[in-house]
Amino acid sequence: MWVLADSWTIARRTLTHWRNQPGLVIFQWFFPVLMLLMFGGLLGGAMEFPEGSSYYELLVPGIFALAMLFGLEGTMTAVTTDVSKGVTDRFRSLPMSSTAVVLGRCIADMLDSAVTLLVLVATGLALGWRWHEGLPSALAAFGLLLLLRFALLWVGIFIGLTVKNAQSVTMVQVVVWPIGFLSSTFVATSTMPTWLGTIAQWNPLSSTATAARNLFGNPDPSSTATWIGTHAPLAAVIAPLLLTAVFLPLSTHRYRTLSR
Amino acid sequence: MTTETVIEAVGVRKNYRGGREGAGLNGFDLEVTAGTVTGLLGPNGAGKTTAVRILSTLLELDSGTATVAGYDVRRQGAEVRRRIGLVGQYAAIDEVLTGRQNLVMFGRLNHLRNAKGRADELLERFSLTEAAGQAVSKYSGGMRRRLDLAASLIVAPRVLFVDEPTTGLDPAGRLEVRSAVRQLVDGGTTVLLTTQYLEEADQLANRISMLKAGKVVAEGTPDELKTQLGSDRLEIVLADPADVPRVVQLAGSLADGEIRVVDVRVSVPVKDRTKALVVMANSLHEARIEPEDITLRRPTLDEVFLHLTGAEVAA
Incomplete structure (x- = not known):
C-alpha cells in the first residue's frame, strides 16, 4: 500500500525536523510544563483543598487537556508554512496519494502530542499528582485526551489550509488562548459567575478535562454541579467525534x- | 527528428473567483514539441503561472482542453503527474531539512527503490555535494533553486515546468540557475519555462510564446519574433540633453516609424542601414553635435515585446 508508505515518509519528515532542530522541539514539549509550574505556583496557594490533596490534583489533568488544544497551533503553522512555501504544491504535483499528505501530518502530530503528554505526566508525578483508579482507567483518560487532539488536528489542518499565511495564523493563535482559559482547566467552573461557568462547562476542553479527572480519580467540583458536568465522559467522546465529523471532510475538501 | 507534441493547450480559459490571486487565462493556446524549450514570456499578471499550474494539474481549467504527454490534465491528472516535474515560483523545498534529506524524501515519495543513491547523484550533478548536509535555510537563493531543480528531476520527467526560475535572485544566482537549466536542456528534457526576463527566454528557449492578458499574442523562434517587428534601429546617445530635440529633428527624414527618446538616447527605426548611419553622422557633424555613441542594431526581444504587448517588462 503506497498510501501507508507515503504517509510514513511524510511523518518521518517531521521526525527529521525534530532531529535537525532539537532545541525548538524540546522547547515545544516543555512549554506546557512551564504552564503547569507557573499556574500551579500562581493559583495553587490561593485555593483550599481537603487534607492530603493539592491544587495539582485538579490542575495536572487540566494542563493535559490544554496541551492538546495548544497542539492545534503546531498543526496550523506546519500546514500554512507548507502551503505558502509551495511544498504543498510540490506534493500535489507528485504521483503520490493526497491522503498521504494529510495522514502523514496526522501521524507526526499525534506522536508529538504523545511525547508532550509523557513529559507532562512525568512532571505531574514529580509534583505529587497521582492517578488513583488504576492503570487501565488512566490509559482510558490518556485515550480521551488524544482523541481530543485528533479532533483538533482536523480543525488545525482546515484553518491552516484556509488562512494560507503566517500572519493570519498568529491571529488565530491569539484566539486559542481564551478558549483554553475559558474552561475547567485551572479552576472549577462552579466558582465562576453562572453565565461564564456555563460557557466554560460547555467548552469541549472542560468535558475532556473533567472526564480525565474522573478516570484518574482526581477531584473536580464541577463534575456534579451541572448536566454537562455529570455527563462529561460522554461529552468527551461525542464532542471530538463531532468536531472530526465536521472538520475532517472540510479539510480534505x-x-x-x-x-480551484 | 520526430515532432511529437508533448504539451497541447487549446482555448484554455480560467477565471479566478472574485479575481483573487493571479491572472486568468482567456483562450490560451500552446503547442510544445518533444525535446524543445519553450519560453512563456509575459509581464506580471499575464497568466504565465496560471498556465503552468493548469498544465501541471495543480489548478482546474474552466473550459478548453489541455494535454500533457498525451494525457488530459483534467481527467487523467494522475497519469500526467507521473510524467512531469515542476519547479514552482518559490523554491518548494523544506527549509529545516538538509539538501540531501529533501531529495531522499522526494525520492521516496516518487517510490524510488534507491532514493539515497539518486539523491547523491543529483547533488553531484547540481554541484551541491558539499552543502548536502546543511539545512536548506542556510542555502543561498541560487543554491535553493538548484536543489529545487534537482528535486523535480528525481524521476527523469518527460516534461519539466519551470516557473520563473530566476525571479528574486541576485545576478550571480541567476547565472547559476540558468546554467543548470541549460544543462537539462542539453540532456534532452522538454522544458516549458516561464519568465519575465527577455534575455533569459532569448538565451534558453528554442521557441517563445508571448503572453498578454491570458492569451498568446505572438509565437515563434526568438529570431522570427525579432524579424516580425522588422526594422533595424539607429541609436544615438547624446552627451547633452539639450541636443535631443535637434537630433530628433535631424533624424526625421530617415525614420521609418516612430522615433523613441529615453533620456539622452534617441532610437530611430531605419530601413537602409548604412545610408542612414552615414547621413546621420554627417548631419550631426554639420550641426556640431558630438554624440557619446552612435550605433546600428537589430531589435531586441524587449522591443518586440513592448511592441506586441504595450507592457513594461524587466530587462
Whole structure:
C-alpha cells in the first residue's frame, strides 16, 4: 500500500525536523510544563483543598487537556508554512496519494502530542499528582485526551489550509488562548459567575478535562454541579467525534479545492 | 527528428473567483514539441503561472482542453503527474531539512527503490555535494533553486515546468540557475519555462510564446519574433540633453516609424542601414553635435515585446 508508505515518509519528515532542530522541539514539549509550574505556583496557594490533596490534583489533568488544544497551533503553522512555501504544491504535483499528505501530518502530530503528554505526566508525578483508579482507567483518560487532539488536528489542518499565511495564523493563535482559559482547566467552573461557568462547562476542553479527572480519580467540583458536568465522559467522546465529523471532510475538501 | 507534441493547450480559459490571486487565462493556446524549450514570456499578471499550474494539474481549467504527454490534465491528472516535474515560483523545498534529506524524501515519495543513491547523484550533478548536509535555510537563493531543480528531476520527467526560475535572485544566482537549466536542456528534457526576463527566454528557449492578458499574442523562434517587428534601429546617445530635440529633428527624414527618446538616447527605426548611419553622422557633424555613441542594431526581444504587448517588462 503506497498510501501507508507515503504517509510514513511524510511523518518521518517531521521526525527529521525534530532531529535537525532539537532545541525548538524540546522547547515545544516543555512549554506546557512551564504552564503547569507557573499556574500551579500562581493559583495553587490561593485555593483550599481537603487534607492530603493539592491544587495539582485538579490542575495536572487540566494542563493535559490544554496541551492538546495548544497542539492545534503546531498543526496550523506546519500546514500554512507548507502551503505558502509551495511544498504543498510540490506534493500535489507528485504521483503520490493526497491522503498521504494529510495522514502523514496526522501521524507526526499525534506522536508529538504523545511525547508532550509523557513529559507532562512525568512532571505531574514529580509534583505529587497521582492517578488513583488504576492503570487501565488512566490509559482510558490518556485515550480521551488524544482523541481530543485528533479532533483538533482536523480543525488545525482546515484553518491552516484556509488562512494560507503566517500572519493570519498568529491571529488565530491569539484566539486559542481564551478558549483554553475559558474552561475547567485551572479552576472549577462552579466558582465562576453562572453565565461564564456555563460557557466554560460547555467548552469541549472542560468535558475532556473533567472526564480525565474522573478516570484518574482526581477531584473536580464541577463534575456534579451541572448536566454537562455529570455527563462529561460522554461529552468527551461525542464532542471530538463531532468536531472530526465536521472538520475532517472540510479539510480534505479544502485540500482538493486548492486546485480551484 | 520526430515532432511529437508533448504539451497541447487549446482555448484554455480560467477565471479566478472574485479575481483573487493571479491572472486568468482567456483562450490560451500552446503547442510544445518533444525535446524543445519553450519560453512563456509575459509581464506580471499575464497568466504565465496560471498556465503552468493548469498544465501541471495543480489548478482546474474552466473550459478548453489541455494535454500533457498525451494525457488530459483534467481527467487523467494522475497519469500526467507521473510524467512531469515542476519547479514552482518559490523554491518548494523544506527549509529545516538538509539538501540531501529533501531529495531522499522526494525520492521516496516518487517510490524510488534507491532514493539515497539518486539523491547523491543529483547533488553531484547540481554541484551541491558539499552543502548536502546543511539545512536548506542556510542555502543561498541560487543554491535553493538548484536543489529545487534537482528535486523535480528525481524521476527523469518527460516534461519539466519551470516557473520563473530566476525571479528574486541576485545576478550571480541567476547565472547559476540558468546554467543548470541549460544543462537539462542539453540532456534532452522538454522544458516549458516561464519568465519575465527577455534575455533569459532569448538565451534558453528554442521557441517563445508571448503572453498578454491570458492569451498568446505572438509565437515563434526568438529570431522570427525579432524579424516580425522588422526594422533595424539607429541609436544615438547624446552627451547633452539639450541636443535631443535637434537630433530628433535631424533624424526625421530617415525614420521609418516612430522615433523613441529615453533620456539622452534617441532610437530611430531605419530601413537602409548604412545610408542612414552615414547621413546621420554627417548631419550631426554639420550641426556640431558630438554624440557619446552612435550605433546600428537589430531589435531586441524587449522591443518586440513592448511592441506586441504595450507592457513594461524587466530587462
